[in-house]
Amino acid sequence: MDSQHRVGKAARLMRKGSVRDAQKVSKLQRSLNNNEETSRTQSVQTRLNDKSLAPSPIVTLVVGAEARLFAAHEDVLCQSPFFERVIRSNFTDAQNRRISLPDEEPEVFSGILEYLYKGDYYPRLLHNKQRNSWELEDSLPRRVTPQTSPTINDSPKFGGGRAGQTPQTPAAVEATVFLSGIGQHILRDTAIYCAADRFGLEELKRLALRKQGLQAGIDVGTILRSAQYCYANTPDSDSRLRAHYLALIIRCRKTFKRSGTMQAEMEKCGSDNVYGEGSGKLFFDLFVAMCNHLDDVIDASNARTPKTI
Template identity: 50%
Template sequence: MKTGGYERDPVLERLPGLSSCGDAHDPAAASFALLSFNRFIRSFPLVGFLLSLLCLYTWMSLVYFLLRSMGGSSMIFKNRSFTSKHHRAGKSSRSSRKVREGHKKAKMQKESACPPPKRRVLCFHMVSLIVGREQRMFVAHEDVLSRSPFFNVVLKDQFVGDNPERVLGLPEEEPELLSCILEFLYKGDYYPRLIHNKAQDAWELEDAKQDFSIPDGSRSSSSEATFFHPGTGGLILRDTAVYCAAEKYGLGELKHLALRKQGLQSGIPIDVILRSARYVYDNTPDSEYRLRAHYLAMIIRTRDIFKDSGTMQFEMEMGHPIFFDLFVAMCNHLDDLEEMSMNH
């Protein structure tokens, strides 16, 4: 029996669910086979579940293979990071760890090759000062001495580098004067110190004693007003010598302090005043006027005492620049007095 150009097998037609090869393209046969497969799956659900797992495993294996072929799933899902718009992806964690370890190892090797820098240790160098003809020794800190412009220049010129033997000779200096200089550099004053009397609201010298030879008794004198200076062969005012030393060492504050202290002294003999005045002129430059003017004013104020003094006459006969300045100062003083009398 022929149908549509081919024969059907009568045996196969009698078996339900089976057909010949010629029916492979028959739509009715295909739908019948699908219904038979569905009927089989419903009859055996466990087999269907196993087949589903097999298909899922096959699909995941295929995806894993494709990802491995494209560069590795770890780089795409775990270590792919976009640090900036200029970089596509960062390095993997394993590569970054290796790089960090490499940098750390190189840094340790570099630090071991190069010795650590030396710590800066503050050293307070001591300077030995050999002073005067007797070579008395004083010891002071270099940084304290450097506050004086004179010592600052000398220390830089003589002590170059870390020389352990730091000795400075001052053969022309008097030890007592240098002691006052060092006391001022360390404490800001020297003996006798300047003290403020709160009861009288006035300044006075330490350990000062009242001088009752003066009528008002308001002046005081100190037992340390003078000292023996070998260069002059006699006593001179201590504050005058300190003032001249401060001029030498460039200590302006010490000059001001010495001048204030000298103004508080009283009861000084005429020979000490004149000898101290000569010392000022011999140990200060011509531009110095404060202490010189102080002596000239003191002589003029007490001219009644000086005009009858044999010491004053002897000093004037010997001659000294101070007496020319004194003559000029007295002429100016007389002119001032005459002008004042005319105004009145």
């Protein structure tokens, strides 16, 4: 009898303990759930109160000598290290969000803003799936395959700094842009590249270089002016756009020689040239590149017997 009583008592205690344990677990679970819900509520409230989720402030940009006005969102501009640095350091007054860029060209800067908002600028880079090649938007006619580098056109009727059009290969839309600072037309992609370098936009530099490689029907004068502008507005460490121009001139050296434009530009170098030291650096690098090219030709033709060129 005593043993049965002890067994029954032990069973009741175990059952009571199980109930208490279950109740403790239930209370603990409810407590955890309440804490989690409170934490989520506080987190949501914190995010709602966070100013970073508020609409990005508008920044006014005064561009060029004529002080043309542009407007852009602050967070969009901050994709550029240049603008992020200016905004973080200068905008102490929330009411006066204005950046002056007197040395920039409005036509070029509009392309910079378009890229910051859309990831590209007009004319856009389009992929032709049928030919598995890249083309520029609105290039005419569509059936012509884009060139791998600007096509030289030294005919007199294609002068004046505008992109010309040969019967075989058309020029893409908006190939050149007039820069009031130098009073000349240059390739728009070169101007975009140089501006992207100033604003720290490496992806835009790659895009501009790729687009320039698809241009066609460009006259010799425009290419030389664009090359000199490139040298005057990029650091000596630049190894992409500068090399692109050197390779283009060497590859089309017969055309440049016939045009007479090269000689005229070299004679102006260092005198009344608007590009300053950029012209001298261009022609010196071109001389070195030509010498290296000549050495490569000699070595490839006959490494043992020297030849007179």
